[in-house]
Amino acid sequence: xxxxxxxxxxxxxxxxxxxxxxxxxxxxxxxxxxxxxxxxxxxxxxxxxxxxxxxxxxxxxxxxxxxxxxxxxxxxxxxxxxxxxxxxxxxxxxxxxxxxxxxxxxxxxxxxxxxxxxxxxxxxxxxxxxxxxxxxxxxxxxxxxxxxxxxxxxxxxxxxxxxxxxxxxxxxxxxxxxxxxxxxxxxxxxxxxxxxxxxxxxxxxxxxxxxxxxxxxxxxx
Numbered sequence: 001x002x003x004x005x006x007x008x009x010x011x012x013x014x015x016x017x018x019x020x021x022x023x024x025x026x027x028x029x030x031x032x033x034x035x036x037x038x039x040x041x042x043x044x045x046x047x048x049x050x051x052x053x054x055x056x057x058x059x060x061x062x063x064x065x066x067x068x069x070x071x072x073x074x075x076x077x078x079x080x081x082x083x084x085x086x087x088x089x090x091x092x093x094x095x096x097x098x099x100x101x102x103x104x105x106x107x108x109x110x111x112x113x114x115x116x117x118x119x120x121x122x123x124x125x126x127x128x129x130x131x132x133x134x135x136x137x138x139x140x141x142x143x144x145x146x147x148x149x150x151x152x153x154x155x156x157x158x159x160x161x162x163x164x165x166x167x168x169x170x171x172x173x174x175x176x177x178x179x180x181x182x183x184x185x186x187x188x189x190x191x192x193x194x195x196x197x198x199x200x201x202x203x204x205x206x207x208x209x210x211x212x213x214x215x216x217x218x219x220x221x
Contacts, residue, residue: 045087045103112172
């Protein structure tokens with residue numbers, strides 16, 4: 001009886017060790033190449049070109065084409081009939097996220113950002129473009145709206161440049177639309193300053209608040 005019990009316990013020990021050895025061996029899958037994702041089909045992005053950005057795009061086409069095609073390895077072409085820039089992944093595209101980065105880069109240029117500023121979207125991961133309208137903050141009409149736009153830019157763009165330099169962002173004021181390029185935290189600080197100006201705060205008060213916030217951000221990072 002004892003012999004049978006010992007034999008059964010030995011067999012159970014062997015089976016558990018064999019099961020443990022089998023459990024350790026996990027399947028190993030090689031990482032998929034970007035060209036193999038989505039069934040090996042190329043992925044596309046289409047960026048519409050506004051009427052007023054057609055001439056600047058034509059003028060700066062090679063400056064846009066070079067980093068997208070040569071550095072990010074994404075195909076790019078201008079569809080004249082549909083008036084949009086079309087982007088497509090290639091077999092040698094190193095990362096699928098490159099396609100979205102290139103689309104964001106082209107879109108930032110369409111919004112009015114300089115290429116030198118927009119190209120940062122290709123190099124850094126934590127940059128975004130935030131857009132809002134003056135009417136989202138306060139409903140203004142006529143001369144009140146014109147004065148609000150004047151307060152945002154300041155004399156010779158002084159106020160806009162001060163906000164850009166202190167928050168490390170780039171701002172485009174296109175009529176009643178405002179676009180901000182930067183990191184998430186910096187965009188929030190710049191947007192708060194712009195909203196204060198829209199609501200009627202004097203520039204001096206906004207500057208002093210910006211200095212305090214910028215000092216706090218410098219301590220944190």
